[in-house]
Amino acid sequence: MEHEQVVRDVTVRLPMASTALEACQWTVTALARYTPAAISILLQVHDRLRCVAATGAWQVCSTVPPETGYDPAGAARLAPRRDLERSIVGRVYASGETAAVADVTADPDHLPVRPDVTAELCVPVLDPAGRPIGVLDLQWSDPVELDRWRETAERLARRLGARIVALGGPPAESRGEKLLRHAAAMTAAATDWDLMTAAIAAARDVSTLSAAVLVLAAERGPRLGAPTGTPGELESRIRAELAEAGPAALSRLTARAHRHGSAYTLGEAGHPPTEDYLPLARAGARTLVAVPIGPPDVGGVLLVADERLLHPDPTTVNLMELLARQAWACLDRLRTLARLREQASSDPLTGLRHTGPFGQRIASATPGRTALLAIDVDGFKNVNDTYGHQAGDRLLVGLARALEGALRQGDELYRTGGDEFVAVIEVSRPEEAVRIAERLTEAARRTGRTISVGVALPHPGESPERTLLRADQALYAVKRHGRDGVHLSAA
CATH class of the missing domain: 3.30.450.40 (GAF domain)
Known part of the structure; x- marks a missing residue:
């Protein structure tokens, strides 16, 4: 086959192209008269290589990431890509180096366009300054002289690149x-x-x-x-x-x-x-x-x-x-x-956040500044036993709203059990935490119920779980002394 004739045919037609797309299509059409290869030209359009002309394939890759995957010489990735994004086309564009693959089964970046393809030749389409603006890709299923076609394809790609630049560069993104x-x-x-x-x-x-x-x-x-x-x-x-x-x-x-x-x-x-x-x-x-x-x-x-x-x-x-x-x-x-x-992080009855978010919040507690207020409703079991669970639910909802209203902006209230709540507040000293706890007990009384509140501030190096345990122990101290009150944990 006369390779010089291929170059002449393409070279003669390129000056007649009025757009980059025409130049690419005429190049593919001329090449297809001389080889049964599956031929495609991809140009850089915005952030992808897009196929602008092709022939001779059951499927053509419409877009390809303009980055590479596997380096046959070094047997290493030239750039990290997910497996499905690797391609010889992207590799050639990124490196600006021709890839002549005599056995496509040996190259993991080969993207088959026909099941019988055995060899692939991919050359960069360069602008006059030598920068890649696209690629010319050929894939054969019959025996082929890759070295001879490599020289021809590179000559065509240089001429095509010059014509594309003369026409204003690759097409704009549609x-x-x-x-x-x-x-x-x-x-x-x-x-x-x-x-x-x-x-x-x-x-x-x-x-x-x-x-x-x-x-x-x-x-x-x-x-x-x-x-x-x-x-x-x-x-x-x-x-x-x-x-x-x-x-x-x-x-x-x-x-x-x-x-x-x-x-x-x-x-x-x-x-x-x-x-x-x-x-x-x-x-x-x-x-x-x-x-x-x-x-x-x-x-x-x-x-x-x-x-x-x-x-x-x-x-x-x-x-x-x-x-x-x-x-x-x-x-x-x-x-x-x-x-x-x-829904996953909130109590469906009261709308308060529950144990999951609470665990995340106390994990970030600041020693000496973050106070935990353990809250328990006094006599709640009697309400459920006497009036039923619906009455108990109404009590919890009303109490939750009252406690929220008594807290300051930025304070957080969680429901951690049936009638158990915890407030997480930022304070400057323990006495401030006690005053806020007393506001909560007053708000509960206005609903007709009473609560017991245990207060604890994290010690340096203390785990959140230990701080909460101390708050619970302070709460039980209130219960032992008649309920409806506040107790500060000292140790």
């Missing part, structure tokens, strides 16, 4: 690819704040508009989502106008989006906004996409805007709708997980 990337970021968000940050960044990036604001449902009516990153001038003005307009205006915006669906401006001058959108117009918005998020009663609305008079085409609106649905799915998941965590 809006669909951006949405996919941002969807992954939203899925990975660990908190509502992280999710809002990711959603707003996605809305700006995918729509290409300059401002994005979330309006979310809350117990007291719709509210503006927390600002994320460094909002631009228009976004800051929109937030200020909506905040000044108040909850009623946010409710109208949200209700409109959920009643009528997504809406967008046509970017034409001389057409006044409807009343619902006046706050945005006052802020300087001339282009707007409004998309509902989630169900009407618990969701909200995504507002994406710009000062320029633009014409957001229906595709842009569709992408914002997909983004809003993904954002809601992620937000709903986070809220569900938060509820499950709360």
